[in-house]
Amino acid sequence: MTARFSLGIDLGTSNSAIAVTDMESDHTQIVEVAQIVGQSQLGARPTLASALYIPHPDEFPGGFALPWSEAAEGTIIGQFARDHGALVPDRLVSSAKSWLSNPHIDPRQSLLPWASEIKEKLSPYEASRRYLQHLKNAFLHAEHAEGRKWEIADGQIVLTVPASFDEVARSLTAEAARAAGLGDVTLLEEPQAAFYAWTEQTGKAWHDLVAPGDIIFVCDVGGGTADFSLIAVTDVDGNLELERISVGEHILLGGDNMDLALAYSVRAKLEAEGKTLDAWQFLALVHGVAKAKILLFEDDKLKEAPLAVPSRGSSLMATTISSSLDRATLEQVVLDGFFAKTAIEDVPKENRRSGLQEFGLPYASDPVVSKHIARFLGRSLQNVKSSEKLTALVGDRAGKVALMPTAVLFNGGVFKAAPIRARVLDLLASWNNGEPIRALEGFEPDLAVARGAAIYGRHRVTGKGMRIKAGAARSYYIGLETSMPAIPGYNPPVKALCVVPQGMQEGTDLVIEGREFGLVTGRTADFRFFSSPVRSGDNKGEVLADAERELEETSLLEIEIPPLDDFPAGQVVPVRINAVVTELGTLELWMEHVNSDRRWKVEFQVRTE
Amino acid sequence: MKAVSIIAVLLLLAGNAAALLLATNQFVLPPAAEAYVLAPKVNVFHLPQAALSVLPYVAAGSIALGLIALIAIIATRSRGPAAQAARPASALGGNQAEAEIVSFLATLQAKGRFVDFVMDDINAFNDAQVGAAARVVHAGCKAVLDEHFKIRPIREGGEGTKVEVPAGYPADEYRLLGKISGQAPFTGVLVHHGWTTDFVKLPTVLRSSADRLPAIAPAEVELKQAARA
Numbered sequence: 001m002t003a004r005f006s007l008g009i010d011l012g013t014s015n016s017a018i019a020v021t022d023m024e025s026d027h028t029q030i031v032e033v034a035q036i037v038g039q040s041q042l043g044a045r046p047t048l049a050s051a052l053y054i055p056h057p058d059e060f061p062g063g064f065a066l067p068w069s070e071a072a073e074g075t076i077i078g079q080f081a082r083d084h085g086a087l088v089p090d091r092l093v094s095s096a097k098s099w100l101s102n103p104h105i106d107p108r109q110s111l112l113p114w115a116s117e118i119k120e121k122l123s124p125y126e127a128s129r130r131y132l133q134h135l136k137n138a139f140l141h142a143e144h145a146e147g148r149k150w151e152i153a154d155g156q157i158v159l160t161v162p163a164s165f166d167e168v169a170r171s172l173t174a175e176a177a178r179a180a181g182l183g184d185v186t187l188l189e190e191p192q193a194a195f196y197a198w199t200e201q202t203g204k205a206w207h208d209l210v211a212p213g214d215i216i217f218v219c220d221v222g223g224g225t226a227d228f229s230l231i232a233v234t235d236v237d238g239n240l241e242l243e244r245i246s247v248g249e250h251i252l253l254g255g256d257n258m259d260l261a262l263a264y265s266v267r268a269k270l271e272a273e274g275k276t277l278d279a280w281q282f283l284a285l286v287h288g289v290a291k292a293k294i295l296l297f298e299d300d301k302l303k304e305a306p307l308a309v310p311s312r313g314s315s316l317m318a319t320t321i322s323s324s325l326d327r328a329t330l331e332q333v334v335l336d337g338f339f340a341k342t343a344i345e346d347v348p349k350e351n352r353r354s355g356l357q358e359f360g361l362p363y364a365s366d367p368v369v370s371k372h373i374a375r376f377l378g379r380s381l382q383n384v385k386s387s388e389k390l391t392a393l394v395g396d397r398a399g400k401v402a403l404m405p406t407a408v409l410f411n412g413g414v415f416k417a418a419p420i421r422a423r424v425l426d427l428l429a430s431w432n433n434g435e436p437i438r439a440l441e442g443f444e445p446d447l448a449v450a451r452g453a454a455i456y457g458r459h460r461v462t463g464k465g466m467r468i469k470a471g472a473a474r475s476y477y478i479g480l481e482t483s484m485p486a487i488p489g490y491n492p493p494v495k496a497l498c499v500v501p502q503g504m505q506e507g508t509d510l511v512i513e514g515r516e517f518g519l520v521t522g523r524t525a526d527f528r529f530f531s532s533p534v535r536s537g538d539n540k541g542e543v544l545a546d547a548e549r550e551l552e553e554t555s556l557l558e559i560e561i562p563p564l565d566d567f568p569a570g571q572v573v574p575v576r577i578n579a580v581v582t583e584l585g586t587l588e589l590w591m592e593h594v595n596s597d598r599r600w601k602v603e604f605q606v607r608t609e
Numbered sequence: 610m611k612a613v614s615i616i617a618v619l620l621l622l623a624g625n626a627a628a629l630l631l632a633t634n635q636f637v638l639p640p641a642a643e644a645y646v647l648a649p650k651v652n653v654f655h656l657p658q659a660a661l662s663v664l665p666y667v668a669a670g671s672i673a674l675g676l677i678a679l680i681a682i683i684a685t686r687s688r689g690p691a692a693q694a695a696r697p698a699s700a701l702g703g704n705q706a707e708a709e710i711v712s713f714l715a716t717l718q719a720k721g722r723f724v725d726f727v728m729d730d731i732n733a734f735n736d737a738q739v740g741a742a743a744r745v746v747h748a749g750c751k752a753v754l755d756e757h758f759k760i761r762p763i764r765e766g767g768e769g770t771k772v773e774v775p776a777g778y779p780a781d782e783y784r785l786l787g788k789i790s791g792q793a794p795f796t797g798v799l800v801h802h803g804w805t806t807d808f809v810k811l812p813t814v815l816r817s818s819a820d821r822l823p824a825i826a827p828a829e830v831e832l833k834q835a836a837r838a
Contacts, residue, residue, distance in 0.1 A: 038719060040823055041712060043812030064815050083719075087829075291748065308744035312829060316725045317734040322741040 003461045005148075005155040008193070008453025009135055009185075011128065011173070013097045014223040014256075015047040017450035018135050020143070020155075021458045028200065028454050030447050033138040035078030036064045044142075045079060047446060048135060052093040052127050053081035054113070054120050068137040075122075077134050086283055090116045095224060096131070098361055099124035101162075101169035101250050103554060114360060125176055132159075132180035157182050158457040160449050162227045163189040163247035163473055166531050167587045168555045168604050174586050186460065187585035191218035191229035192244060192468050193452030194411040194442070199466060200455045201443045207240060209440065210407065215245075215397050216440070217405035219373070219424065222412040226251040226369060228376045230405060231468060232393050243469040245390055246380035246403070247533055251372050253364040255290075255414045261333050261367075262289040266307065266323055275321055280312045292325040293334070297417035303327055338369050339423045344401050344431040347375040370427055377402035377431075379534050383502075386537035404431060407438040411445050469505075472581060475538050476500040478557065479528030479547055494528065496547035500579045500587060502536045509580035512541050516576050516594060519561050522569040526605070527557040540579075558605040559591055575600075615679065622675040705814070711822050712814045716757075718826045721749025757811050763803030772799045 006021040021028040032044035042064070053076045055063075064076065076084075085092025093112040100107050102124075110121040122130075136152065143150050159182070161173050170187055177185040195218055199206045210216065212235035220227045228248035234241050263286040267277055277285060285307070292305035304326040311319040348366035364372070381403040384390040397404055408425065415421050421439065428437045442448060459465035477496035484492045499512060519525050530551035532538075544550055563569035575591040578599060582588060592599035717723035726746045731739060754760055763782050764772060774783050776793035782803065785795060816823070 037812050038712075038716060039827070040815045041716070041812035042815055288748075306744055308741045308748075310722060310742070310745045314725045315729055316722050316742040316745060317729050317731065317738045320738070320741040320745055322737070322744075 003154065003156040005150055006454050006457030006461055007139060007155050007157045008450045008457060009159045010450035010453060011097065011131060011159060012050055013095055013225050014050055015446065016050050016131060016135060017047045017447050018139055019450040019454040021454045023461060028451055030450065031139055031142050033135060034067060034141060036076055036080040038080055040064065049079050049082040050131055051082035051085055052077050052130060053085045054091045054118065068141045077130060091118055093122055093127050095361065096124045096127035098252060100128060100172050101165050102361065107172055125172055128173065129176040129179050132177050132182060136180055136182055152181065152183055156457040156461050157185045158188050158453040159185040160188050160190045160193045160453050162250055163191050163229045164227055164250035166474060166554050167476065171586050171604060184584055188453055188456050190227055190449050191220055192470065193449045193456065194218055194220060195231060195409060195468065196455045197448040197452035198409055198440055198442060213395065214407055215405045217408045218411065219408055220411040221369065221414040222254050223256050224252060224254045226253050226372060230380050234393060241469065246383050247473045248376040251364050252361055253367055253369060257367055258334050258338055259286050259290045261337060262293060265329055265333055266325060270321065270323055281309050285309045289325060293330060296327055296330050297419055335419065335423050338367060339420060340368050340370050341427055341430060342368065342370045342374065344374050346371050347378065348372055383534040383536050386535050390536050405437060407440055409440040410442050411448055413446055416445060471503040471505045472500055474531040474533045475502040475535050477530040477547060477551060479530060493546040494548055496530050496544040496551055498538045498540055498542045499577050501538055501540050504581050506581050506585055507583045509578060510540050512577040515541065516574050518572040519559065519575055519591060521561045521567045521571050521573060522563045524558055524560040529554050529557045556605040557602045559600060559602045561600050622672055625671040625675065708814050708816060708823055711825055713811060715825050716753055717750055720753045721746050723750055724825055758809055759807040760804055763805050764799055766799065768799050768802055770799055771796060
């Protein structure tokens with residue numbers, strides 16, 4: 001049965017959006033999401049704030065009913081949750097998505113709101129599931145109201161994830177979507193979605209704007225996260241082909257950091273004038289500074305933007321503090337602070353935190369975005385050089401220190417400001433021996449990822465239209481204990497066996513020959529699981545000598561073969577590894593019996609330190 | 610609706626009265642009409658004789674019921690408008706329209722501190738203080754108007770320029786000042802460009818209780834360290 005629509009879901013860290021393509025009319029549009037926007041007010045907005053507020057039972061007795069549910073839900077999701085949660089931060093769950101990829105916690109444990117004392121906490125997995133369920137219900141409600149009697153099973157659903165998400169975070173997201181009632185969703189990397197949106201918005205002319213030999217840098221800096229990817233453009237038998245050749249790390253750095261930095265500098269100025277701000281006034285200052293920043297970036301003739309900071313009492317005229325944000329401070333903090341003109345060799349300083357450290361989200365310790373871009377381009381070069389195929393693909397763009405792109409596609413709220421885009425282009429040109437880098441014109445950066453996801457779904461359904469060749473963004477490895485005599489004080493290095501090479505395509509599977517394991521029935525066996533985004537040259541079955549030094553550890557793998565009729569408990573069963581990348585983009589590892597057809601699935605077990 | 614039901618009952622009464630009179634032979638019709646109307650006597654439905662004799666009583670009962678229904682309709686009708694006029698306009702009951710107005714005020718207050726500003730004593734402050742507060746209100750209320758309406762001037766072009774008011778202009782869109790004589794189209798100087806909105810897109814109000822108006826802004830109470838339960 002062919003799909004009647006393609007639904008693209010952008011589950012963002014701070015804001016989520018949905019777009020739908022009607023397969024009959026071939027028209028893509030953003031679907032406004034109904035949500036609670038104020039106390040007892042139900043409205044529809046183009047984005048859903050990814051914020052969840054857990055009210056105290058006495059706060060809103062009776063709750064707020066949404067149009068698709070008779071009873072009011074216990075928690076509130078959306079704009080009002082964010083606005084009210086700013087006043088009661090103890091009860092606000094935000095940035096749940098970043099917790100999904102945090103390797104130090106179990107995302108299924110009820111941990112959020114983080115560092116809060118309330119009893120009714122949620123897990124990052126559960127919060128994500130609720131956002132997805134809200135988006136699903138809002139979509140069906142909006143379509144039914146327009147007269148289109150669609151159900152989820154009638155369509156192709158595409159859900160975007162950051163390119164930096166490893167397999168554990170990806171499979172958790174896919175599972176949350178299934179639990180939300182969206183069925184089996186196809187996963188798509190966010191930078192790729194932004195690119196699809198760009199090709200659609202540019203129209204047929206996009207073929208003329210990129211050429212074989214181009215390397216496109218998709219630079220996505222949103223409110224709280226920065227995500228980078230590289231897409232190579234080549235010519236295959238006269239056709240333009242695109243391949244994603246590198247992904248960056250999940251960097252917790254974005255526009256919110258810039259607003260906070262500006263607010264701190266204005267507060268310092270006010271304190272020098274003798275005016276102090278309480279916590280509520282500081283919140284208002286952050287909002288005011290964000291608006292002033294947009295004003296100054298849009299109009300370069302303005303020398304300063306006025307700021308008025310109210311307090312929460314009812315006498316506005318008595319307590320409002322006046323100030324202003326001048327252009328010099330803005331440029332010093334945002335342009336020279338976050339987008340400093342650094343050298344290509346300057347990479348973010350990794351602070352060695354000795355001793356106790358406040359546990360939480362791994363915010364980027366170095367806020368200079370330029371250094372993170374430099375690190376990404378350097379690691380991309382490392383990835384490309386480690387495989388002949390990619391080296392040939394990239395040709396002479398590979399420099400000595402970094403892989404330089406030829407064009408940039410900007411995405412995310414931060415790049416709505418023209419001066420910031422200009423600064424990044426300047427920076428890249430300075431690393432490129434003065435040669436300028438082209439900018440591809442993005443459009444509606446808040447909504448591009450959702451649109452791109454819907455468009456990708458449409459291409460999948462029709463089988464026509466451009467597809468970026470991607471495959472697994474990382475290579476994955478299983479840890480092997482070396483058999484060595486025990487030496488006191490010496491830990492032998494853990495070897496790693498490559499089970500999934502980077503670039504393994506969706507819908508393929510492979511078996512690791514020549515490596516057999518003995519699993520004891522009725523006992524759980526644990527394997528250490530590693531991955532790397534920069535080792536494109538490792539093939540299946542290759543063994544690395546020192547996993548802990550070369551690779552990033554992701555999670556534990558767990559498998560238990562239950563005692564069966566022909567395998568009584570305690571018997572050793574010879575198995576080998578079968579790795580599958582599904583059509584949906586998720587990874588499955590199976591242990592298949594050497595002597596028969598039977599196989600058992602390996603489960604991801606999130607490690608907690 | 611009420612008129613239709615009254616007419617229906619009157620017809621019912623008339624019909625039953627006619628049937629009764631005919632059945633009891635109180636009526637004498639001209640011969641031509643007799644042929645038409647003598648249905649009760651002619652036993653069209655081939656009812657048994659016993660049933661025919663009951664017919665006058667059935668008709669009488671229907672007339673009585675019809676009269677009762679008529680009295681009831683007229684009585685409730687006259688009570689209607691009078692009852693509504695007796696209730697005060699700003700009832701504590703609060704209808705949905707009033708709740709929506711309060712909700713809009715609440716939005717202006719939440720986003721723009723509008724009510725705080727207007728309810729404050731402006732004479733106690735100097736221009737700088739009022740100006741600072743005005744900036745807050747301006748920013749917030751403008752965001753509200755931009756979000757829920759599409760407000761634009763009725764007439765483009767600067768104020769002070771010559772404009773022509775077309776013939777057949779909508780009365781709510783143009784107001785003529787000064788000396789008005791002659792016929793449309795009128796030529797004059799634009800003093801105020803007017804405002805209009807293309808649409809109104811306000812959030813739906815969720816009522817928690819139908820017997821009072823919602824609050825414009827809640828009183829805010831800050832709680833410190835959680836009480837040991």
